[in-house]
Amino acid sequence: MRTVTIADVAKHAGVAVSTVSYVLSGKRAISATTRQRVLDSVRVLGYHPNAGARALASKRAKVIALVLPLRAGMNLPVLMQFATSVVTTARQYDHDVLLMTADEGADGLHRVAASALVDGLLLMDVEIHDPRVPLLRKLAEPSVLIGFPADPEGLTCVDLDFARAGALCADHLADLGHREIALLGAPRVVYERGTGFAERTMAGFVEAAGRHGLEADARPCEESFDEVHAAVKLLLDERPRLSGLVVHNEAAAGHVLGALRILGRRVPEDVSVVAICPDDIAERASPALTSVLIPAEDVGRQAVRLLMAKLEGQAVPESTLLEPRLTIRESSR
Amino acid sequence: MRTVTIADVAKHAGVAVSTVSYVLSGKRAISATTRQRVLDSVRVLGYHPNAGARALASKRAKVIALVLPLRAGMNLPVLMQFATSVVTTARQYDHDVLLMTADEGADGLHRVAASALVDGLLLMDVEIHDPRVPLLRKLAEPSVLIGFPADPEGLTCVDLDFARAGALCADHLADLGHREIALLGAPRVVYERGTGFAERTMAGFVEAAGRHGLEADARPCEESFDEVHAAVKLLLDERPRLSGLVVHNEAAAGHVLGALRILGRRVPEDVSVVAICPDDIAERASPALTSVLIPAEDVGRQAVRLLMAKLEGQAVPESTLLEPRLTIRESSR
DNA sequence: GCAGGTCATCGAAGCGCTTCGACGCGAAGG
DNA sequence: CCTTCGCGTCGAAGCGCTTCGATGACCTGC
DSSP, X not given: OOOOOHHHHHHHHTSOHHHHHHHHHOOSXXXXXXXXXXXXXXXXXXXXXXXXXXXXXXXXXXXXXXXXXXXXXXXXXXXXXXXXXXXXXXXHTTOEEEEEEGGGHHHHHHHHHHTTSOSEEEEOSOOTTOTTHHHHHHOSSOEEXXXXXXXXXXXXXXXXXXXXXXXXXXXXXXXXXXXXXXXXXXXXXXXXXXXXXXXXXXXXXXXXXXXXXXXXXEEOOOOSHHHHHHHHHHHHHHOTTOOEEEEOOHHHHHHHXXXXXXXXXXXXXXXXXXXXXXXXHHHHSSSOOXXXXXXXXXXXXXXXXXXXXXXXXXXXXXXEEEOOEEEOOTTOO | XXXXXXXXXXHHHTSOHHHHHHHHHOOSOXXXXXXXHHHHHXXXXXXXXXXXXXXXXXXXXXXXXXXXXXXXXXXXXXXXXXXXXHHHHHHHTTOEEEEEXXXXXXXXXXXXXXXXXXXXXXXXXXXXXXXXXXXXXXXSSOEEEESOOSOOTTSOEEEEOHHHHHHHHHHHHHHTTOOEEEEEOSOHHHHHXXXXXXXXXXXXXXHHHHHTTOEEEEEOOOSSHHHHHHHHHHHHHHOTTOOEEEEOOHHHHHHHHHHHHHTTOOTTTTOEEEEESOHHHHHHSSSOOEEEEOOHHHHHHHHHHXXXXXXXXXXXXXXXXXXXXXXXXXXXX
């Protein structure tokens, strides 16, 4: 069974090849009757345009690249959610998604762009001093970054507003009347890498706490149970009156609750805990965690929209920050 | 800066277009001097073959589709590891990866295959009665499945040998002298969906336990802390002499340890725990969990290899089972 | 010294699609 | 009644690459 081409459709419908093309693309007016006849033939024959031929002739592959990091300390569930929403949204725009890993580096981006395999690029987990940024600036293909490099000038960046997220946590604890609070962040390695979001959360947290006149403390946090336990113990030893704890580390959130239990602190009676993490993790904990959501799906959707707009030649804002949302559950009062 | 085509390279090197093509593909003998001249021109001009044109002319897109599930109860980290290893391995074969979500269903597969967007398909998380299987059977493009449908006849399937994994856990506990053991599995919904791997683990576990003459019990397990706690409590109430516990549920593994702690059972002194999960989760727990690894990377690599072999027209085995590996840590004795 | 065979290279024919200019036709306008 | 216009359609020219058959140049062996 030979594959069906546009010529087969044209013959079957009794029209020219170009007419079929125009029916399918809608780029020229076609009479209703002809359109219907063509559409019927398409369906009857089971025609699917050849992607390569289309890309060659139209200079549009209808594919975008999604570049995911795969380093240690990554937040897998969020990443998956994000990837899923990118794929789903891209499909709504009739595009497909080529998956790349960050370890292909700038060369990889150049390769897929120069070979016209993709029309645009979506990069996740951009670092402050990301070596790929200079390339993106000079590439003809449009790109959208998740995260912010040091200088976003001339780029298009999307991210959760992590500073607001940190501040939101501090605000919430302040509203509840807590006076001494602390933030347990990502593993040290994440700060060293300079991904930005971790610092921004801390900064927002500290700033808001200061605004409320609270005693506040913020430090990195590793992810093994024993290290979390030690960190929590140390914190409580140093600051016996600590009553509010923010955890910006998805892998550690459950362990923090376990550690508090062992250390004889009830949640939320003795210590209120607020996490910055996906909802499912917050809901699965005991007690269920008050949390600030990382809206991975929104970020993905928004990133694709911006990229599509750029593909259409529209101007888009350099920077888009998504508003975090606090959900109050059982772990804070 | 117009994009560089093969004609530009040919002119620059003073040869015919076809010669450049043959240098690049190696499909015909080319003298060393000419080859070098062409290669130099390629480098100097920064030539990258146009993917669409190549696909059109050669009928090979050098792209494979990776279809990931995105349902509840999925094991995200494993999924990511898997995806990563697929991408990395595919690149070694000079192929790229198109990411699709399972919710595009059989139509989606048909679309990318019929449009020649991809040369082959890799499906993850295939179910016992997967509606996509009939399509795969009749598709011209080769495919490889991760997981096993009811009838793997005529397909190519790869998976971890879950029955062996379950048996390995039972063997280990038997060797340590435990007489009453139990397995806590995936959430109920996973069994209902009929994904197969969960049942196979249970079956292997029960069979091996029987072989050793042990009292054994196997049941599903939800993933919230409270439900895990309740399940563990119930189990210990019903079976006071239970001393070995296998957890085949990554999200629940940490909670099981927390529950045992609350219930006053020491690990491993009172109860030995063995998990079937990725190493990082096992290592991050306290005590570190003896575990059977889900070798996501091996599965991904193997799946890509099989797919590439099929693309070359080679015959490959219908079924490939990967041997699980037990790592002894602190939680069992 | 010439038929026969290699080896390296070339030219041209597509691959299946989009897009541009052209064309025929009926309606509108003078 | 003839020109003008716009609508709907067609034909053909590529898009950049692979691949097939052809062509020389050169070597071999008798």
